[in-house]
Amino acid sequence: MEGWGSFSTVQFVSPAARKMLLLLLSSRLGKSQLSRELSIPRSSLYLYLEPNGPSPPDDVTLRALDFALKSYPLEAKNIIRDSATYLVSSLSTYRHSVASAGLGKRLYRVVSLLLVLLTFVQYIVPILVDIAFSWWRMLAALFLSVVFSWAVGIAAAVNKTAEKVILPVLDVLQSVPILGFFPVMIYALLVVLPGKPGIELAVIFLIFTSMAWNMAFAVYEAVKAIPKEFLEMANDIGMSSLSKVRHIYIPASWPKLAYNALVSWDVGLFFLVSSEIITLGNANYAVAHGIGVAIATYAAQGNYVAYTEAVVLLLLVLVITRAVFLRPWALWSEKFKPAEEPRRSRVDPVYKTYALIADKARAKVFSDLELSVVRKVFRPLSPIGFWLRRRFSGKEAFLARFIATLFLLLLLVALARVLIGLAVDWAPLSSLSFWMGLASTEREVVIALAFSFVRVWGIYLVSLVVGVPLAIKSALSEKLYEPVSTITQIASSIPGPVLLPAIVAVLVSFPFKGELVAATIIFLGSFWYIFFNVLGAARTIPKTLVEASELYQISGWRRWADIYIPSVMPSIVTGSITFIGGAWNTLMVAEYFSVSSSSGSVVLTQVRYGIGRLLDIATYTGNLQLMSLSILSMSLLIVVVNLTFWRWAYNYTTKRFGYNV
Amino acid sequence: MYEANSGVATREAAEENILVVKGVSLTIPLEKKTLEVLKGISFAVREGEFVSIIGPSGAGKSTLLRVIAGLVQPSSGTVFYRGQPVTRPSRGISMMFQNYALLPWKTALENVELALYSNDQLTPSQKKEKALRALESVGLAGFENAYPGELSGGMKQRVAIARALVLEPEILLMDEPFSALDPLTAEHLREEVYSYIINPSSPVKSVIMVSHNVEEVVELSDKVIVLSPRPARVIGELSITLSRPRDKKSFEFYTYVDQIFALLT
Numbered sequence: 001m002e003g004w005g006s007f008s009t010v011q012f013v014s015p016a017a018r019k020m021l022l023l024l025l026s027s028r029l030g031k032s033q034l035s036r037e038l039s040i041p042r043s044s045l046y047l048y049l050e051p052n053g054p055s056p057p058d059d060v061t062l063r064a065l066d067f068a069l070k071s072y073p074l075e076a077k078n079i080i081r082d083s084a085t086y087l088v089s090s091l092s093t094y095r096h097s098v099a100s101a102g103l104g105k106r107l108y109r110v111v112s113l114l115l116v117l118l119t120f121v122q123y124i125v126p127i128l129v130d131i132a133f134s135w136w137r138m139l140a141a142l143f144l145s146v147v148f149s150w151a152v153g154i155a156a157a158v159n160k161t162a163e164k165v166i167l168p169v170l171d172v173l174q175s176v177p178i179l180g181f182f183p184v185m186i187y188a189l190l191v192v193l194p195g196k197p198g199i200e201l202a203v204i205f206l207i208f209t210s211m212a213w214n215m216a217f218a219v220y221e222a223v224k225a226i227p228k229e230f231l232e233m234a235n236d237i238g239m240s241s242l243s244k245v246r247h248i249y250i251p252a253s254w255p256k257l258a259y260n261a262l263v264s265w266d267v268g269l270f271f272l273v274s275s276e277i278i279t280l281g282n283a284n285y286a287v288a289h290g291i292g293v294a295i296a297t298y299a300a301q302g303n304y305v306a307y308t309e310a311v312v313l314l315l316l317v318l319v320i321t322r323a324v325f326l327r328p329w330a331l332w333s334e335k336f337k338p339a340e341e342p343r344r345s346r347v348d349p350v351y352k353t354y355a356l357i358a359d360k361a362r363a364k365v366f367s368d369l370e371l372s373v374v375r376k377v378f379r380p381l382s383p384i385g386f387w388l389r390r391r392f393s394g395k396e397a398f399l400a401r402f403i404a405t406l407f408l409l410l411l412l413v414a415l416a417r418v419l420i421g422l423a424v425d426w427a428p429l430s431s432l433s434f435w436m437g438l439a440s441t442e443r444e445v446v447i448a449l450a451f452s453f454v455r456v457w458g459i460y461l462v463s464l465v466v467g468v469p470l471a472i473k474s475a476l477s478e479k480l481y482e483p484v485s486t487i488t489q490i491a492s493s494i495p496g497p498v499l500l501p502a503i504v505a506v507l508v509s510f511p512f513k514g515e516l517v518a519a520t521i522i523f524l525g526s527f528w529y530i531f532f533n534v535l536g537a538a539r540t541i542p543k544t545l546v547e548a549s550e551l552y553q554i555s556g557w558r559r560w561a562d563i564y565i566p567s568v569m570p571s572i573v574t575g576s577i578t579f580i581g582g583a584w585n586t587l588m589v590a591e592y593f594s595v596s597s598s599s600g601s602v603v604l605t606q607v608r609y610g611i612g613r614l615l616d617i618a619t620y621t622g623n624l625q626l627m628s629l630s631i632l633s634m635s636l637l638i639v640v641v642n643l644t645f646w647r648w649a650y651n652y653t654t655k656r657f658g659y660n661v
Numbered sequence: 662m663y664e665a666n667s668g669v670a671t672r673e674a675a676e677e678n679i680l681v682v683k684g685v686s687l688t689i690p691l692e693k694k695t696l697e698v699l700k701g702i703s704f705a706v707r708e709g710e711f712v713s714i715i716g717p718s719g720a721g722k723s724t725l726l727r728v729i730a731g732l733v734q735p736s737s738g739t740v741f742y743r744g745q746p747v748t749r750p751s752r753g754i755s756m757m758f759q760n761y762a763l764l765p766w767k768t769a770l771e772n773v774e775l776a777l778y779s780n781d782q783l784t785p786s787q788k789k790e791k792a793l794r795a796l797e798s799v800g801l802a803g804f805e806n807a808y809p810g811e812l813s814g815g816m817k818q819r820v821a822i823a824r825a826l827v828l829e830p831e832i833l834l835m836d837e838p839f840s841a842l843d844p845l846t847a848e849h850l851r852e853e854v855y856s857y858i859i860n861p862s863s864p865v866k867s868v869i870m871v872s873h874n875v876e877e878v879v880e881l882s883d884k885v886i887v888l889s890p891r892p893a894r895v896i897g898e899l900s901i902t903l904s905r906p907r908d909k910k911s912f913e914f915y916t917y918v919d920q921i922f923a924l925l926t
Contacts, residue, residue: 542762544759547727547730547732548758548775551730552750553778554778554779555779558778656765657766
């Protein structure tokens with residue numbers, strides 16, 4: 001390539017790209033091997049790698065770059081991207097020659113403008129391609145979720161037996177931290193479907209799991225709410241089951257389904273970016289294209305022009321998607337609402353989404369099933385027995401419980417087998433060292449879990465202290481409310497992990513960098529749940545209460561302590577439950593962030609202890625035991641805290657506070 | 662002659678204006694135009710008078726009450742309380758809100774105490790004592806630890822009365838005090854409420870009530886101010902000189918009711 005001849009010096013390569021090149025060359029080959037392969041003296045290699053090398057590079061450098069280009073096209077592409085930066089820097093040389101040649105300044109301006117433009121424009125197409133890949137995943141997952149919701153939601157609503165199986169299962173599924181299960185999913189799918197299609201499917205499936213449950217609940221609720229007369233009429237005129245689905249169930253489900261799709265889109269976007277970034281940690285799993293990939297790689301190269309463009313373009317596409325697809329869908333769906341229900345076409349559906357998330361939070365924590373599991377956990381270990389027991393009574397119940405317990409035990413044994421290692425024989429079970437190993441892994445997991453717990457709750461407390469007053473203040477002030485809610489809605493639509501590279505770059509020289517990055521990501525990913533919940537609730541504080549406090553001249557902290565805070569208390573709790581749930585999900589991207597290439601991976605940030613970090617490492621190293629223990633321990637902790645603390649807090653606050661007296 | 666028999670007038674013979682509303686207008690700037698809510702409203706309330714403000718819904722009755730309370734500043738015009746312009750809430754004027762504005766997370770007693778929070782001259786135990794007495798005076802002794810959610814509509818109303826009275830106001834403003842109750846209960850309670858507020862031991866000298874129920878207004882008031890639809894102007898002022906307790910079936914009673922209906926329509 002002729003152009004590479006002008007690579008006269010390494011200084012045009014940005015620092016991060018230089019680091020990449022260094023790693024690329026040294027880690028893959030080893031310095032000595034590299035010198036051997038290229039038949040160049042070691043000293044000159046160092047010369048090249050040293051940014052402020054004493055002499056301009058020569059033949060040797062060019063050969064090294066050439067070699068890199070041929071051997072590692074992906075990285076080479078990145079270097080080519082940097083060449084635009086080079087062009088700009090070479091402009092000064094050009095300028096001198098232009099000046100000396102006596103050519104006009106005008107030509108110089110045109111050329112320089114073109115070059116600057118080129119710097120910006122060159123990334124747009126690749127970024128749009130990346131976004132297209134991501135959007136394909138999102139839409140595929142959304143489509144799957146809609147189909148799944150209809151199938152499962154309608155079945156649960158019209159069939160009593162199906163209802164008793166489906167509802168508890170959905171309940172459990174929506175309360176586990178899904179992102180933690182991503183590694184297992186990758187493994188499982190790679191066994192069935194090796195290579196890129198498997199990973200693609202894993203990502204789509206992950207997004208699906210973040211979207212589907214609340215949508216299925218929405219369909220179930222909507223179909224359940226169909227007036228009885230409709231169905232009687234349908235039976236009367238002899239409608240077949242299929243045409244009932246087509247003409248009654250599906251139309252009736254549209255409004256709730258569309259509104260929930262809005263929530264699902266937000267949540268799914270978070271999982272999309274997270275999963276794409278997670279796959280980057282190991283070259284074997286990495287997806288080739290996607291906005292998460294683009295963002296992480298540009299950032300790793302230190303190419304902040306491209307990174308910023310990627311974030312801006314993502315935001316743009318996001319806004320367009322909402323404007324031309326999600327919002328019109330939600331508004332269109334309103335026409336399927338029963339006439340007596342007030343239509344709220346004037347309310348921006350996007351605004352309603354966080355309230356919906358809060359609704360889900362309640363279902364998440366207080367499912368009958370979970371309660372019964374805890375109550376029965378030391379007696380017959382049987383969640384399945386629970387619904388069987390509801391169905392049958394007396395001797396039948398006993399039999400059902402017996403069968404269910406047996407079934408569950410079998411399931412546990414099967415799970416244990418996976419835990420111990422796929423396709424491993426039972427031999428290690430009898431050896432002491434195996435159990436010792438398991439115990440020491442669990443010890444590691446518990447320590448990590450403790451650190452993550454403190455991290456999540458610390459950020460949670462900070463968010464409370466910041467978010468609650470801010471939300472109440474803006475809700476009560478007519479001047480503040482409009483601008484604040486607009487700005488925060490836009491800000492909240494950016495999936496937090498997208499900002500990860502920027503945060504890393506900003507915090508790179510701070511002490512406790514890993515902790516700060518983790519804290520910021522957790523905060524960005526979860527803060528909005530508290531903020532919007534409280535904002536919504538504070539808007540409904542009766543005006544007379546505020547007036548009463550003015551009339552009685554109650555001011556300052558008393559007004560907050562006696563009126564504002566208690567008014568929004570139930571929303572603080574639902575917001576908190578969703579916050580904590582969201583925060584556990586962010587850990588996998590917050591606590592550990594690495595970018596891999598075929599030459600190995602670079603850890604850009606990490607905390608010392610943390611369950612997210614452990615899960616990431618387990619994923620990248622293929623440590624199944626660590627993976628399963630981490631997931632199980634984390635899920636257990638979350639469920640226990642939900643059932644004890646949050647259940648109490650929810651019951652207490654909804655009874656004492658708010659306006660539902 | 663009738664006036665001499667009315668409960669308030671017998672107690673307070675002095676015919677002094679305790680409150681004067683003078684040319685009060687209120688316009689609210691909206692995005693494109695301005696909304697005229699009140700337009701040049703003037704009337705006076707004498708000591709010992711029970712005045713009602715009646716008008717079509719949405720006319721701005723409640724807003725007018727808030728201007729009198731000092732919660733809302735008029736665009737022009739002034740409200741004088743004992744000769745002093747009202748610019749912010751003062752202790753002499755208390756208000757009972759529509760739906761009562763009771764805090765569901767506070768007991769009846771705490772809700773009454775709320776009104777005394779800003780009073781620095783009283784110790785906490787004095788505040789509690791006062792609040793208890795206020796609850797007793799409305800017949801709620803024994804219910805001080807009940808939460809609003811556990812009380813009936815009529816009892817909630819009485820808690821609200823106690824809270825308004827505990828400040829020992831000279832003027833009590835009532836914003837549709839009976840609209841949160843079912844019509845039957847409201848019918849029964851009017852006399853009772855009147856007796857809680859207007860009696861020899863009550864500090865209240867005058868009452869201003871906002872309502873859209875004509876019979877209620879005739880039953881309780883000494884004077885009725887009739888407002889026009891928005892922007893609200895005073896389109897009629899009417900003295901009611903029936904003896905109390907008033908006979909709702911009497912011919913005179915219905916003459917007044919008809920008179921007000923005629924003004925409203």
